Amino acid sequence: MLLWRYYKSRIKALLPHEKVGVSYDWITKERVCARMPSLYVHVPFCQQKCDYCAFYSHSLRDSPKDLISVYLEGLEMEMAKRQKDAPQGVSSLFIGGGTPTVLQEPDLERLLGMIQRYFPMNLNVEKTMEGNPGTLTDEKIQLIRSFGINRFSLGIQSFNDELLSTVGRVHTAKQAREAIGRLRNTGFNNLNLDLMFGLPGQDMMIWQATIEEALSYLPEHLSLYGLMLEEGTPLYDRYSGEACPQREEQALKTTGDITIDSLPNEDTQAEMYEWVVKRLQQGGYRQYETSNFARPGYECQHNLGYWRGANYLGIGPGGVSCLNRVRWKNIEDVQSYEDLLCKGQSPLDQSGQEVLSLRECMAERMILGLRLGEGVELKAFNDDFGADLRDIYRDVLERYSARDVFVVKDGYLRLNSNYAFVANSIFQEFV
């Protein structure tokens, strides 16, 4: 879901796609997948909403009791309808949210069972589930393992309890430690930890302590995202004063050792990012994407697919799909999602479907691919678009050639890592 947030906040702002009234069935009947898609299943439920979160999810505390059953009924109908979009199977699975692990065992079993029935996958296909500390029992983890989930992504964000509570996370650092122990004891040997920097009250020392503790658990993968203030969230409202866009230091009150409600400014955030990049390199992690680090061989295949321009199917309310240049998003409402499917209609949101022009697809490929350490593969670009990207973007490449912003090496074009922090302004050039 992080990737969709990136798409929404960055690419969509750059590329106003054409909207067309193509019907859902038109896609499934006429557009045969040229490439095997990955499968994302959205579980839109959390214990309660975090203060910074703009993802689509329902707080279970405020939801009707039968909402999960309604969701699962809709999901099964959508899977039955969509399995024909992946005639050769799917290349990876990611069950995200929300917090999939808030589902109780019988619901989890039903969810995993339907994925297995409609989208059977070989043992060695990467299958990830997301979850949060405080929602994982040994029984749930064993159940998840028994369905072949072989990668787990745990939303820790910080090992500092004061920071966790400041941003409305419901779990504690102790629960995060317990969850890691449980996952390891139950045999998960491909573990991602999600951590955040730029949190209110976070300074370099607190950030470094979180990273050092994370490293002590030897995770195979780390995802590190800077806090984004999203409109409509409590955190945005808390910081929507004039100083906010410039991320000036704001010290509003002090609790214990931490100045709560002070946002690190851009310089501090840049220092946090630069420090962690070096620290993880020393620790044997490869930065294979701007925000993602892995021990060799543990890069997330599912997310690599998005960055390399592969097809993807997103099932569930709020799920986003893109097949052969046609992209659409499901409605973000469990009841309407299920109602539409019950009536035999497609559960799309009001924006309908977008047909991306060739030019837009190329720009997306560049913008997403240049976030990767490897960059954009020249041959893959040529295979997909029938053109050499050095010809298509000759002007841009020449404009930046004096500063060595781009590097062509071993069949890839990549961004010089010195420019990672100003990448977004450079990406504008490809639009």
Ligand code: SF4
């Ligand atoms: S757990 Fe994740 S999806 Fe749920 S509210 Fe918090 S940030 Fe959002």
